[in-house]
Amino acid sequence: MNTSNGVSLSPWLATVRIPEFAPISGDVHTQVCVIGAGIAGLTTAYLLAREGKHVVLIDALGIGAGETGRSTAHFFPPDEWYRGVEAAFDADHAKLVADSFKQAVNLVESIARSEHIDCAFERVDGYLYALPEQGFQDLGREYQAAQRAGADVTLLERAPGLSFDTGPCVCYHNQAQCHPLRYLEGLASALVRHGGRIYCGVRAHGVDGDRHIQVVRTDRGDIYAEAVVVATNTPFNNVVVMHTKQAAYRTYALGLRIPRGSVPRVLLWDTGDPYYYVRVESPAGADHDLLLVGGADHKVGQDDHPQHRYDEIEQWARQRFPMAQQVAYRWSGEVMEPADGAAYLGRNPMDQDNVYVITGDSGNGMTHGTIGAMIVSELIMGRRHAWADLYDPARKVMHGLPEFVAEQANTLSYYGEWATAGEVESVAEIAPGQGAIVRQGMHKLAVYRDPHGELHALSARCTHLGCVVHWNAGECSWDCPCHGSRFDTQGAVLHGPASSALAAATLEPPPGAPPAGPGDTEHVRRP
Template sequence: MAKHSTPISSRDGALKSPWQAGINPAHHTEKHAPGKVYDVVIIGAGITGLTAALLLQKAGKECLVVEAETPGFGTTGGTSAHINTFADTTYAEAQSAFGREGAKLFADAVNEGFALIKENINTYKIACDFEFKKGYVYAEDPEQVKQLDELCKGMLDVGLDCNYNEDIPVPVPHQAAVVMEKQAQFQPLKYLQGLEKAYLQAGGALLTHTRIESVKIENKIHLAKAGEQTFKAVKVIYATHVPPGITIFSFRCAPYRSYVLGVKLKDDNYPDALIYDLQEPYHYFRTHTIDNQKYLIVGGNDHKTGHDDPEKQFADLEKYVRKYYKVAEVGYKWSSQYYIPVDGFPYIGHIDGIYCATGFNGNGMMLGSISAKILADLILGKKSKYEKVFSPGRIKPVDGFSEFIKENADVAYHFVADRFGIHKSDSLKRLQPGTGKVVEIDGEKIAAYKDETGEIHALNPVCTHAGCIINWNGQEKSWDCPCHGARFDIDGKVLTGPATKDLLKINADEN
């Protein structure tokens, strides 16, 4: 793995993405006036939150961004940073679910998000390795050829370019391919740092290492609570993927883990394009130069969070790339989390007094950016043509919601003890240093991690969000919840919402 002598920002996993190096976490200005009623409090400093904050601050609103860790800690620090004119929900799928007009609006949103990134780079002179590239999608069998035809027709139907092309710039046998001009790539954390700098220069306030646990409304003022602290605002945006707590989004967005490798090749066979296959889940290839070294960025092997073995996903992905390329070294490997919306479109807008944006699938660079613009427009009292089609209000309460909570609450109810003679347990003796497992001791489940010194870090394995039992992720050294994707570190600290409370620690010293 790559060694870092430069400063490195933190991320919600143990593995480092290549974007983190050179991003100095000490740079963040803690600027906030206690007691003040802000125009807007923005929760979360990823691409969505910081783009929204910059737009609003520039439009004359007084904003406070509150980030649980540091900017880029979430998926923006673990993305693969393709900027596309197409999306995981194809325009053909969009048309069949939302009609021609819906598909056209979706295309406009994706493309406006793309344009906004480019505009910010130009306006704020953000050096972030932005480059236009051609994009290719290829089919490997007759079924995929049909899918490719539909994908291309869908693009043409919404007025976008898509041309058939015999060759693709990856050495994978294929039956058909299309090419799209003017796709792009960039270094997401350098871009984010540029947004942050512009926002702070415009007078915006930013508070890091502060996790918002709840927001309530009193006398038309929003009170966002983080421990003993309360932040006041006229409007609040949750730019945290799904908002914390149990909301209808818990049932309308599914969390997925996705895997990426940064590979050094023995030859110079790096593709100068963005390339995607049509497998399920799909793979993609692109090239990024980091510290004068080219890396082949290869991604895929997505699965629902907490439902598969991350080690196996990395191994399969590496096997896949080795099949086609002469690999000298895997310089980077990392994984991150995205959210699939149940009907294919993101949820952007106003619900229950709060503004939120989620369900971006693997397209959050464009959809996060356009969400920021849509939310800023709504907060500024402007009309947005996207308001209706992406409205979170299109969600209906789900039958069985209360049943689901009850079932899982039972799991939590059974967990009563908080101290065990856990060192007596054979299963813990067998646990290898550096690994974790949910084990059963005296009829009770414990999430146990044995560190390199042999010390056990024992936790209540009941997720503090909705009461599901967490699973060990040995690659990112985290406990991942298979229900709604909440994630915790080895000491139970929340890494990823929608949980806001840490896991309960169990005293492991008892004999």
């Protein structure tokens, strides 16, 4: 069973072996079906099982194999910052956001303590800083907005204990970090103890039904449930609506070895473009720490050779942290950026009242996943929640309209690629371990040459809404530049919203060409 959504490896995936759970074998009946075994899905399932609900949790890959296993696992203020939230909504909304972020961290801490989960949960201070050319005045406004929202903040002349001068910064007290997969491992065990059932290697292809029973169609059987929660980073069951209100981005991270204790245990975030964020991890039993540095984001499928982004992050880190030694880990992940800055957590729009989505993490996946679980579990239990309106997935895009329009224009522009030539004229130009788009008559093919020289040909049409996929040399995957779907070199789905594989294709030799040689053999993926 595939348990990863790319070839790069985070320190979490490298250091934890999550127990495997068998797939279903036939139809299943339950009260609640949760789809997605990341922090959002597992927390939702756990909270409901703890209240006595019969819960089935499924995942196409495995526990934490999606974006939670690729997180930098910090709990930090919202990406838009309180000044941005207040400007986009109002001061009352900003207070709700501050409360939700605070309560989410408290819940993770409480669960880790009560369920005896050894996940290195740790309270740390976080610092937002800006270099002079990036606008010190914005920090003053952010400090005031954070205070009005009720956040515990201090305005400082510089972040303490660092090897470089940050200049003025806002300190957000009592933030947190943890080992995300150890936390999920503990959540999974706790869920099972509370009567929940977990099935992995089960891909959901659709959800349909009525207000009484929803049916989750999977490749292993159907699951009948009174309520369904889609917690798959981006929803596969909502073909259009949610995907016009958020955009998919790749984000990159490095883990550099540093001497133990050489960097204070804090969270850092700057206001640059590109921006960078930092935290420190202490691997169990090691004589060193890891400096985790991330950033250099771009839209999914819109950088075919993103390896240079790792170089840029490394250069930035070494300029500020001279004690940094060798790079131990390089990895990337996917985040969903909502149009107005607030995540989408609650009832699925244009659906029955018993289907829910948790999406729009905006780089705060650990926090938003937990907030979403808190809201959705309360709604399923028939209780109102104070944050439900703020995060309602059905809300209209009233804020951030220029960015919303720009994102839609960017998406639409990529449909024009069906009229353009292929990236290479011949498959002979594709090097081992690389992929390229090839035009074949009226069609475009996604062709990958494996390290042994064998060619793997697939339709280049994304199975979500028909964009041309792009090669991602960093993860050896085919990525959709329109809505963020990703596929492996055999066409299998790595990330939604697509729920079905790329179609197999046949490479036709050019007219008059000799038969293919040993290095140009055609490979057709078997269903």
